[in-house]
Amino acid sequence: MKYCQTCLQPNTRPNSVFSADGICPACDYFGRLKHVDWQDRYDILVDLLANSRRRPGQEYDCIIGVSGGKDSTRQALWARDRLGLKPLLACLSYPPQQVTERGVDNISNLIEHGFDVVLSAPAPGTWQRLMRHSFDRFTNWARSTELALFASVPQLAIRYHIPLILWGENPGLQLGDLKTLGRTGYDGNNLRYMNTLAGGGLDWMLEAGASPSELIPYRYPAPEAFDAHGLQIVYLGWFLGDWSLVNNGMYGTAQGLKIREDTVDNTGDLAGVTSLDEDWVTLNQMIKYYKFGFGRVTDYVNEEIRLGRLSRDKAIGLVEAYDDACAPGYIASFCDYIGITVDAFWQQVRANANPQLFDIRADGSIHRRFQVGVGL
């Protein structure tokens, strides 16, 4: 395990390759942003939009997947108020056991801002069973739900005849998931190859006993369907020079977004602005830490280091203190939902912790072997 020379990204992030001089893809990208002419990029976007005007019978200019969180609130308002578009917002809603009151309020906030929002709710029994299978098989409960979240937007784009999909972050450039890179910095049509989606394959769900008809909401439209309907995903994050976790959180709260009140030692969320609509992503971030040696705090501090608002040394302290944070209450409610005991949960997490990065002691506690900022 090696760390980026500039930030605290370890080279254990899936689909990521460091440069010869030890710089992570996201820092490399950020370094190149200094030379970007943002007006130039804005002009590219305006041209792009001029070329994708509404076709006859098309009622919306674009579709935006929203959770009501910071990124989607910023995108929706920017698309309408700055770009003059009429967007349809698409929200995939979670079952009542998973969604937070805050998440519901944040969607209401967008509706109150005057947007049309189409809500879809996949069948809750299938959702629950697939989440359990996903956790059992991958020690990652979100494998199935992420597919549904990502698939819902192009599925609705096809049904509503809206070829333009606006997406937020470019995971290839802004996180370093290189498989998602497209023809240009804003081309999002390779989003399906993101690590969490793995090309959109459903085989493991079929093997787990789900029927093809139960998997309709999980089916990410194939490249052929994208071509047939002329779908184009455009990353808005590429056009916004100040796109970041903290900045988007500030824009969002100024527009009525409700953020977390729970403390960082329970959530690993330094500003309380991520995954506002549910709480179990927090335990997935903790599991990610045990698998790859980095969690939610790492993602935060890396952006802040690049923006020059936090020193690498100070960031090391934050990562050491909170990168594995997750309140026991979130774990308990998750275990209750998928029908396992908390002991079984920890047994599985320990069995899937990376043995090169972590030692597991006789009492079951997990200890890192690497030094944050230095590696192994």
Ligand SMILES: [Zn+2]
């Ligand atoms: Zn870096």
